[in-house]
Amino acid sequence: MNRTWLREHSELGVCALLLALGVLVLTDAVTMDVAIAQRGPVGPRTVPIAVGAGLLLIAVLLAVDVLRGGRGEAESGEDIDLTEPADWRTVLGLAGVFLAAAVLIDPVGFPIAGALLFWGAAFVLGSRRFDRDPLIAAGLSFATYVLFDHLLGVPLPGGPLMGVL
Known part of the structure; x- marks a missing residue:
């Protein structure tokens, strides 16, 4: 294969990535150790198998x-200026907030780590409403915890709130 053909069919790299990701997801779903009892016709493997098959x-x-000659459209930059450099401060700030939440989720529990994640993301993205943002973040985090832990049966670490809820 010559370089021109590879350059003209560079989207095949995306195909290979999607194929590898689909195989990984399906392999993980099929080999998943399901320790909890299934509550209905849809079990914990259903969504990963559907996602893997879709990929x-x-x-x-x-x-x-x-291979039939289709090509993706070049990015037109809808509402962004493609001549401007990436905002690495925001990207690194969001990555730091996410990493902090991942580290804190076990010791302080999901409700507190999630609230810090939601509030930190809002702050990094420019919101400076200190009277409103922490309350919204706490409400979203608590609602997410209750939804997943109590209603859907997906255990999340409660941290110090474990005995209260």
């Missing part, structure tokens, strides 16, 4: 389209 289907359809 494989999209990879094959995209590869067929690319």
Whole structure:
């Protein structure tokens, strides 16, 4: 294969990535150790299998389209100026907030770590409403915790709130 053909069919790299990701998701779903009892016809493997199968289907359809001559549109930059450099301060701030939440989730529990995640993301993205943002973040985090832990049966670490809820 010459370099020109590879350059003209560079979208096949995306196909390969989607294919590998689909195989990984399906492999993980099939080998998942399901220790909890299934509550109905839809078990914990259903969504990962559907996502993995969807990734494989999209990879094959995209590869067929690319090999038939299809090409993706160049980014037009809808509402952004493509000549401006990336805002690395915001990107690194969001990555730091996410990493902090991941580190804190076990010791302080999901409700507190989630509130810090929501409030930190809002702060990094420019919101400076100190009277409103922490309350909204706490409410979102608590509602998410109750929804997943109590209503959906997905155990989340409660931290110091474990005995209260």
